[in-house]
Amino acid sequence: MSNQASTKPKPTQFYELRCRECHTPWGNQPISFCQKCFAPLEVVYDWASIKPLISRDEIARRGTTLWRYKELLPLPDEYDASLPVGFTPLVKAANLGDALPGGSARNKSLYLKNDASCFPTLSFKDRVVAVALAQARNFGFEVVSCSSTGNLANAVAAQAARGGFKACVFIPSDLESAKVLGTEVYGAQIVRIAGNYDHVNRLCSQIADKHRWGFVNVNLRPYYAEGSKTVGYEIAEQLGWRLPDNVVVPMAGGSLITKIYKAFKELVELGLVEAKNVKFFGAQATGCSPISTAVKAGRNEIQPQKPATIARSLAIGNPADGFYAARTIASTGGWAEDASDPEIVDGIALLAETEGIFTETAGGVTVASARKLYAQGRIKPEETTVLCITGNGLKTTDALVGRYEASEPIAPKLAALEEYLEQKLVGVYEAFGEARAGARGGVL
Amino acid sequence: MSVTVSIPSAFRRHTEGLDRFDASAANINELLDVLGNRFPELKPHLRDEQGNVRRFLNIYVNDEDIRFLDKDYKFAEGDDVTLVPSIAGG
Incomplete structure (x- = not known):
């Protein structure tokens, strides 16, 4: 074995799961609650090791995505940072x-x-899913899933498509059609549940208990939430x-x-x-x-x-x-x-x-x-x-729906517009008239 | 009344590996007593020191969260009871 091989950088995971209540450490694995006291888990970090790696200047040199804070997130050593998520205005x-x-x-x-x-x-759920899927790949999941009120399903479906995961998402049956369509378009399997989100969520806890799927907001939840x-x-x-x-x-x-x-x-x-x-x-x-x-x-x-x-x-x-x-x-x-x-x-x-x-x-x-x-x-x-x-x-x-009325179409003629403005939009017409007079005055 | 309790995998090390358990109980309180007596290692995970259902334990009777049921809800024959530790989601 060469010296070079032995000096290869070691994995640098300065984080692990810990129970929020009894503080038992659980390493890094796809579980969301303490196996001892059943309270939720969260990610804790070794800040002493992380502190020397990050500074305002270092962050400023990086791309304008959420990956600029990579040391502060529970990311595996190998992850795909090519998706420009985050750093919104x-x-x-x-x-x-x-x-x-x-x-x-x-x-x-x-x-x-x-x-x-x-x-x-187009929602903050893109952030949490970016982190969750990095860990889904790390843990070897091929199917990623979630219980969702809509935005999360969109984010899981889109990022799964790009990342080569199969996606199967669970939603309440009464979601807005745009959120359903905005999941289907990415090729995800949607399971609509006759019930509210809490019914869906409970079912997903039971599925995650039985099947080896990467539920971003169940068994991957501690990582996901860090996003x-x-x-x-x-x-x-x-x-x-x-x-x-x-x-x-x-x-x-x-x-x-x-x-x-x-x-x-x-x-x-x-x-x-x-x-x-x-x-x-x-x-x-x-x-x-x-x-x-x-x-x-x-x-x-x-x-x-x-x-x-x-x-x-x-x-x-x-x-x-x-x-x-x-x-x-x-x-x-x-x-x-x-x-x-x-x-x-x-x-x-x-x-x-x-x-x-x-x-x-x-x-x-x-x-x-x-x-x-x-x-x-x-x-x-x-x-x-x-x-x-x-x-x-x-x-x-x-x-x-119902807040804004669709206006009747008018003929594509200036006279029709003048009449329309007089009848429907008196205030706008006056402003329009003033602007028109002002513009004319400027020219003259 | 005879009810069937679904045991999540995290609890099964305290229930001799059983994933379902048939119990005879009149109401939730009685059922928790039965479970605690039958599975002593599970007992501390069901109620806190004040005797209340633990904060992170969710209990459902026929799909309904017990917190939506009447306080003196009495089981009907064949009710399904599901235990879910630490609900996730969101």
């Missing part, structure tokens, strides 16, 4: 700030983390390596809000940002609000609900991380709010009309909840606040 939202209670945009510091544009399937941390890393980096005062996060299973919290904590530990007491605010639909109900009642224990909301991507009545989400919110001095179906639709429209961003129902929940939090004074206008917009409105157009 952080948008200053002056117009939305103006429209929300608490004073004008001039004294508001409001931002949107816009995962409505996440690659490849959500990249939302937090990006917010901090895009704010110039500083933490915001507040974040407002939509909650379904409750994982995302806990992972953004974890991300901020890790960045502080690594010395990449200064410590700050960030307040975490959770947003749910009133028709499925087990976590916000617990927070408002001053408890962490979750009483499950039967979902009845247009925000189907958040319609999880028995949230896996509900307890931890409620605890994160309470421990940071935050709060939780919820929004009715009409408020959700208004939230979608408000974001679109003020910032030109078309979000799905979950984003409507976030905007509507933020409006309440500003009105209650829980979020102060001058504080730096980030709203997490997690999905794209083109997937949930069903929610807007």
Whole structure:
């Protein structure tokens, strides 16, 4: 054996699974709960070994994808980083700030983390699936699967197609047609279940217990969930390596809000940002609000609900991380709010009309909840606040049916347009007329 | 009433490898007592020190989460009971 072979770099996995309750370590394997006490597992890291490998400058030299934070994620030594997932825009939202209670945009510091544009399937689920499939390959799974309210199915199907996995996804039967189509198109097998998400989820736990499939949000869940941390890393980096005062996060299973919290904590530990007491605010639909109900009642224990909301991507009545989400919110001095179906639709429209961003129902929940939090004074206008917009409105157009009327077509003649404007759009016509007069004046 | 309990694989090392167990019980509380007495190693995983069902244990009766059932729900003959440790998803 040559010396060169013996000096080949050794695997550098500075992470492993550990029980969130009894803290028993479980190495790295496709399991989601402690085999000793049955509490959930999460990934812990050897920060002392990781710290020398990463710095702001090192990160800045890397491509603008979530892989720029690779040392902070549970990735195997061999993984495909070619898919440009993540690093979505952080948008200053002056117009939305103006429209929300608490004073004008001039004294508001409001931002949107816009995962409505996440690659490849336009939701933050692309992040978690990217990490989960890296581990699915590592563990030798050929079939990848999930229980999904829609966005996750899209992300699993798309990335499985590219990665050469077979995909079989389980969804409630009442999902939006765009989310179903946006899974089928990638060639995934869809199993529609006559029941709500919680029925689907329970079934998937039972399937994962019996069959050797890579369920990204069951037996691969501890790894999968870590992908959500990249939302937090990006917010901090895009704010110039500083933490915001507040974040407002939509909650379904409750994982995302806990992972953004974890991300901020890790960045502080690594010395990449200064410590700050960030307040975490959770947003749910009133028709499925087990976590916000617990927070408002001053408890962490979750009483499950039967979902009845247009925000189907958040319609999880028995949230896996509900307890931890409620605890994160309470421990940071935050709060939780919820929004009715009409408020959700208004939230979608408000974001679109003020910032030109078309979000799905979950984003409507976030905007509507933020409006309440500003009105209650829980979020102060001058504080730096980030709203997490997690999905794209083109997937949930069903929610807007009836809000916008299709106009009658008119003849392709200028006279017909003039008549139309006079009848239908008086305000626009006046503006149009003024602009026309102004333009003429300019020419003359 | 006679009910059938489905045991997940993680619990089977405490149930002599059984994946199903037929028990006679009138309600959930009685069933947990029966299971705990029959399988002493499983007992601490069913209830916490206060006697409440453990936070991460989900119990279903005929597909319904027991938290949606009446507190004094009485089993019907042949009810299926499913134990799911630490629900995942989301």
